[in-house]
Amino acid sequence: MKRLLSLHALLVYLFLYLPILVIVALSFNEGRRGVRFTGFTLDWYRSLFQDPRVLEYFLNTLIVAFTSTLVATVLGTLLALGLVRYRFPGKGFLRYLLYIPVVVPDVVLGVSLLLLFAFARELLGFPRLSLLTVILGHITFQVAFVTLVVRSRLLLLDPGLEEAARDLGARGLQTFLHVTLPLAWPGVAAGALLALTLSLDDFVVTFFTAGPGATTLPLYIYSSVKLGISPKVHALSTLIVGLSAFFLALGYALSRRRI
Amino acid sequence: MIARFSLLLLALLLTACPKRAEVETLYFLNWADYIPEELVRKFERETGAKVVLDTFESPEAMLAKLKAGADREFSLVVAPDYYVLQMAREGLVAPLDKGRLAGLANLDPFFQDPPYDPGLQYSVPYLWGTTGLAYREDLVKGPVDSYGVFFDPARQVGPFLLLDEMRETIGAALRYLGYSLNTTDPEALEKAKELLIAAKARSVGFAGGVEALNRILGGDAAVSLAYSGDVLQARQEDERLRYALPKEGGTLWTDAMVVLKRGPAQDLAYRFIDFLLRPENAAELAAYTRYATPVAQAVPLLPQEMRQDPTVFPPEEVRAKLEYLKDLGPDIALYDRVWTEVKAR
Amino acid sequence: MNEAATPFQRFFRILVTVGPGGLWLFLFVLLPSLLVLLASFMTRGPYGELTGPLGLHNYLRLLESPYLQAFAQSLWVGVWATLISVLLGYPLAFYIARHPRRDLLLLLLLIPFFTNFLIRIYAWLVLLQKEGVVNAFLQAFGLGPFALYPSFAAVLLATVYTFLPFFVLPVYASVERTDWQLLEAAYDLGARPFKAFFHAILPQTYPGLFAGSALVFIPAMGTFVVADLLGAGRVVLIGNLIQQQFGISRDWAFGGALSIFLMGFVLLALYLYARAQGERGFRELV
Numbered sequence: 001m002k003r004l005l006s007l008h009a010l011l012v013y014l015f016l017y018l019p020i021l022v023i024v025a026l027s028f029n030e031g032r033r034g035v036r037f038t039g040f041t042l043d044w045y046r047s048l049f050q051d052p053r054v055l056e057y058f059l060n061t062l063i064v065a066f067t068s069t070l071v072a073t074v075l076g077t078l079l080a081l082g083l084v085r086y087r088f089p090g091k092g093f094l095r096y097l098l099y100i101p102v103v104v105p106d107v108v109l110g111v112s113l114l115l116l117f118a119f120a121r122e123l124l125g126f127p128r129l130s131l132l133t134v135i136l137g138h139i140t141f142q143v144a145f146v147t148l149v150v151r152s153r154l155l156l157l158d159p160g161l162e163e164a165a166r167d168l169g170a171r172g173l174q175t176f177l178h179v180t181l182p183l184a185w186p187g188v189a190a191g192a193l194l195a196l197t198l199s200l201d202d203f204v205v206t207f208f209t210a211g212p213g214a215t216t217l218p219l220y221i222y223s224s225v226k227l228g229i230s231p232k233v234h235a236l237s238t239l240i241v242g243l244s245a246f247f248l249a250l251g252y253a254l255s256r257r258r259i
Numbered sequence: 260m261i262a263r264f265s266l267l268l269l270a271l272l273l274t275a276c277p278k279r280a281e282v283e284t285l286y287f288l289n290w291a292d293y294i295p296e297e298l299v300r301k302f303e304r305e306t307g308a309k310v311v312l313d314t315f316e317s318p319e320a321m322l323a324k325l326k327a328g329a330d331r332e333f334s335l336v337v338a339p340d341y342y343v344l345q346m347a348r349e350g351l352v353a354p355l356d357k358g359r360l361a362g363l364a365n366l367d368p369f370f371q372d373p374p375y376d377p378g379l380q381y382s383v384p385y386l387w388g389t390t391g392l393a394y395r396e397d398l399v400k401g402p403v404d405s406y407g408v409f410f411d412p413a414r415q416v417g418p419f420l421l422l423d424e425m426r427e428t429i430g431a432a433l434r435y436l437g438y439s440l441n442t443t444d445p446e447a448l449e450k451a452k453e454l455l456i457a458a459k460a461r462s463v464g465f466a467g468g469v470e471a472l473n474r475i476l477g478g479d480a481a482v483s484l485a486y487s488g489d490v491l492q493a494r495q496e497d498e499r500l501r502y503a504l505p506k507e508g509g510t511l512w513t514d515a516m517v518v519l520k521r522g523p524a525q526d527l528a529y530r531f532i533d534f535l536l537r538p539e540n541a542a543e544l545a546a547y548t549r550y551a552t553p554v555a556q557a558v559p560l561l562p563q564e565m566r567q568d569p570t571v572f573p574p575e576e577v578r579a580k581l582e583y584l585k586d587l588g589p590d591i592a593l594y595d596r597v598w599t600e601v602k603a604r
Numbered sequence: 605m606n607e608a609a610t611p612f613q614r615f616f617r618i619l620v621t622v623g624p625g626g627l628w629l630f631l632f633v634l635l636p637s638l639l640v641l642l643a644s645f646m647t648r649g650p651y652g653e654l655t656g657p658l659g660l661h662n663y664l665r666l667l668e669s670p671y672l673q674a675f676a677q678s679l680w681v682g683v684w685a686t687l688i689s690v691l692l693g694y695p696l697a698f699y700i701a702r703h704p705r706r707d708l709l710l711l712l713l714l715i716p717f718f719t720n721f722l723i724r725i726y727a728w729l730v731l732l733q734k735e736g737v738v739n740a741f742l743q744a745f746g747l748g749p750f751a752l753y754p755s756f757a758a759v760l761l762a763t764v765y766t767f768l769p770f771f772v773l774p775v776y777a778s779v780e781r782t783d784w785q786l787l788e789a790a791y792d793l794g795a796r797p798f799k800a801f802f803h804a805i806l807p808q809t810y811p812g813l814f815a816g817s818a819l820v821f822i823p824a825m826g827t828f829v830v831a832d833l834l835g836a837g838r839v840v841l842i843g844n845l846i847q848q849q850f851g852i853s854r855d856w857a858f859g860g861a862l863s864i865f866l867m868g869f870v871l872l873a874l875y876l877y878a879r880a881q882g883e884r885g886f887r888e889l890v
């Protein structure tokens with residue numbers, strides 16, 4: 001039984017890695033098409049680095065990711081705090097509202113934002129579709145995730161600690177900064193990391209909210225695939241896979257050290 | 260700490276705002292792979308402006324993008340001829356200020372008053388060509404000379420793709436059935452729809468022009484509707500790729516540049532149009548894309564094999580059999596409906 | 605909790621914490637959803653714009669054959685993707701949870717998970733092309749080449765591939781928390797291994813199983829990218845329909861109805877799930 005389980009696991013891992021490994025291999029292939037390995041080359045990587053547009057898309061992706069993560073983390077943490085600590089009318093409704101970006105398929109989120117921006121443009125004259133609208137879209141789904149993650153962390157905290165701080169004379173903001181926030185920090189960090197990942201990976205919402213000059217890497221990969229896959233995209237993908245693997249491994253090594 | 264935090268936040272938010280306000284920028288929306296980079300750089304060097312190029316693979320997607328609000332984002336768009344009057348009606352394009360376009364005189368007389376935009380009220384011709392059948396000669400098991408390769412199971416020569424352009428593909432079905440490409444007869448359209456749905460089931464999918472050729476080159480498909488110049492460009496990569504006009508007659512089209520009414524940098528748009536009307540630039544554009552140029556004075560500047568190539572410059576008797584796609588006015592909604600239903604299955 | 609604070613202070617604190625986030629959700633989640641709802645009752649004008657009259661025509665159109673078919677196909681993809689994910693992922697979760705080097709195994713599982721999903725999808729395109737890897741492999745044995753894509757199977761395969769890690773993680777979390785002593789107890793009571801597992805272990809993994817299934821089923825139903833890239837227009841799911849309406853078809857009204865329909869279906873399914881599992885089970889989802 002154990003052997004069967006091991007074999008099964010091995011096969012699943014192979015299944016998970018096969019496509020990625022093929023792309024990595026093809027990124028070094030001299031031939032533009034097909035899978036026959038005609039020669040080893042770094043040309044595709046060279047052409048990738050020499051393409052100024054790819055660098056621009058990369059920067060766009062980063063700008064969107066960091067800006068939206070920052071805003072979403074602040075909004076989400078505060079919201080989580082409010083939801084956990086206080087009672088107010090409409091709280092239940094707000095909690096259900098929170099789940100919508102999480103459970104509803106991306107397409108619906110994307111088109112609803114498209115509609116919002118279109119209506120806003122008709123009524124107010126702005127905003128134009130651009131990097132800003134992409135950021136606004138990303139923040140929307142990120143806030144929900146951050147709130148939920150921070151909230152689950154806050155629920156684990158002992159409210160007695162805050163009370164103790166208050167008994168010692170700390171004012172609201174002080175309590176928040178010196179007691180609540182440090183205790184909630186792992187949750188906030190986890191939420192921020194999740195938000196960052198979601199933003200870097202996002203395609204569908206970006207697809208509906210991006211304007212010219214707001215192309216991100218996922219959008220670029222999509223249109224490249226539609227036009228006809230070139231090994232240049234394989235090179236880009238390999239780099240992305242490599243970077244993700246690197247950061248994950250780093251996180252893994254760091255977490256082991258901490259313990 | 261709060262102060263530093265909010266300052267950081269502010270700084271990050273500011274970097275998110277449009278940063279290219281200082282340099283004048285032309286936002287150009289064009290078909291994929293339809294202008295050589297060097298030509299764009301040349302314009303940038305000449306004017307000191309920046310050009311941001313965005314591309315589309317299907318004209319329907321382009322129109323949808325503009326209607327969704329992107330018409331305020333772009334200065335200049337290259338659109339198929341049958342879209343020009345439609346875009347003008349929909350308020351996307353304003354009449355041209357011809358005084359700013361000295362280069363119009365360089366155009367061939369035919370293109371100074373083309374059927375799709377009489378008197379060139381709204382657009383300036385960019386390139387022209389034909390739409391026909393592209394195929395890989397080693398993958399087809401029969402003659403490629405008719406739309407039957409898509410619509411007649413008995414005449415299928417190999418796996419085929421359907422072109423992701425509404426007017427061209429519905430047009431092919433209509434011509435196969437013996438109707439005009441521009442008919443608004445509901446019965447004709449209904450029959451075309453049935454034909455397309457059946458063909459779709461036998462096809463290996465829909466693809467835009469460039470994607471279709473890439474898939475044929477990759478061996479996924481044997482034949483597809485394609486644009487003449489794209490095929491010639493792709494032939495440089497693989498000589499097995501061939502182009503033929505179907506016996507029912509293909510389409511003759513002109514792509515045209517339009518200036519968006521609500522777009523930015525209108526002055527730059529005019530300058531770019533005038534730039535492309537210059538014979539040496541028009542020739543460079545045509546030579547790269549392998550399409551025919553409407554600029555009469557540019558033709559002698561083209562490489563000889565292009566001037567003599569009947570695919571690029573079809574002779575009179577061939578042109579007589581080809582049909583132009585025309586603007587259909589509000590009747591376009593009939594085609595929209597057919598296309599939606601074909602795509603929805 | 606905050607007995608020392610004045611009502612004004614309390615109000616202020618609620619405003620500061622819940623205010624910004626709440627306002628954002630109202631503006632960017634509630635309002636757009638209402639706009640979609642409104643659009644779903646409107647009509648497509650001749651040039652694709654949204655106009656009156658208001659009516660249920662878009663919803664009635666939903667019931668027409670091609671659209672119901674797309675919905676059925678989406679359900680089919682969702683169901684099959686979930687079943688296959690269970691088949692592949694459930695044993696895997698156990699394997700990882702009981703393994704001494706499980707953090708390493710988790711890391712290996714997460715690397716594809718963190719890779720951009722577009723890359724993961726187009727990777728299958730490369731594999732399944734006529735002159736692609738799988739066909740090259742088959743040809744070595746004298747088989748094929750086959751037109752493996754576009755096809756429903758290709759879309760299903762890539763969908764499973766994309767969402768499998770989403771399934772494994774919650775199940776793994778559940779398995780980690782299972783009490784194996786119950787298994788011992790079952791053996792002591794004379795149960796055979798299979799039955800013991802069925803009654804002692806499986807029920808304990810239900811929360812993870814349901815959460816993982818939801819995390820596969822819903823996106824699999826609602827995605828359009830996989831079908832777009834691997835279906836090349838021949839596989840049309842509800843997500844593709846929606847994207848088309850807001851794209852080439854320029855029928856935002858009908859697209860609105862499709863969106864409301866999808867959203868409604870998903871929320872209904874989740875509501876039923878929450879009722880069945882209880883509030884705690886729902887929170888497990890996150």
